[in-house]
Amino acid sequence: MAKTIAEQSSDLRMATLRLARRLRGEKADSELSDGQFSVLAALYVHGPHTLGALADRERISAPSMNRTVNCLEESGYLTRKTDTADRRKVNIALTGSGTAVVSETVKKRDAWLTRRMRELSADERTVLSSATEILRRLATQ
Numbered sequence: 001m002a003k004t005i006a007e008q009s010s011d012l013r014m015a016t017l018r019l020a021r022r023l024r025g026e027k028a029d030s031e032l033s034d035g036q037f038s039v040l041a042a043l044y045v046h047g048p049h050t051l052g053a054l055a056d057r058e059r060i061s062a063p064s065m066n067r068t069v070n071c072l073e074e075s076g077y078l079t080r081k082t083d084t085a086d087r088r089k090v091n092i093a094l095t096g097s098g099t100a101v102v103s104e105t106v107k108k109r110d111a112w113l114t115r116r117m118r119e120l121s122a123d124e125r126t127v128l129s130s131a132t133e134i135l136r137r138l139a140t141q
Contacts, residue, residue: 016135026112028104031075035060037105039068040077040094044102048081048093077101 003011024034032040035058042057043049049057055065069092072078077098083089094102117125 023109023113026105026108028101028108032101036068036072037102039065039072040098040102043078043092043094044099048091050083050089050091054092072098 024037027037038058039054042054046057051065051069052062054069055062058065060068069078069080073080075097076095078092079095080090080092083091117128120128
């Protein structure tokens with residue numbers, strides 16, 4: 001009997017969660033939490049943010065973000081700088097170490113996935129390539 005769309009959805013959810021969990025395990029600094037890495041990655045991709053804007057982007061409260069930023073600042077991964085245009089604002093930006101830990105983590109994750117994909121058949125890789133675009137569309141809806 002064919003699976004229902006609800007069953008297929010559940011299978012897809014579980015498979016993507018397992019893959020995401022496995023990829024999250026590949027990081028350059030094993031002491032970083034997933035939330036901390038997410039903040040570093042957001043700054044890496046989107047550039048400096050104010051604390052409030054970063055909290056909004058990550059969908060957490062400003063006090064929680066402040067704790068995360070404080071920890072990352074103590075680790076040397078980011079810095080706070082007064083905005084040159086509006087001295088009331090403070091921008092949070094990656095340091096060289098922060099940029100390096102994000103770059104190295106991305107490399108580790110890509111390398112792990114590349115090794116796993118090499119174990120697949122050409123047909124399986126073609127299916128995954130097609131699914132990638134479909135998953136990207138689902139994620140942006």
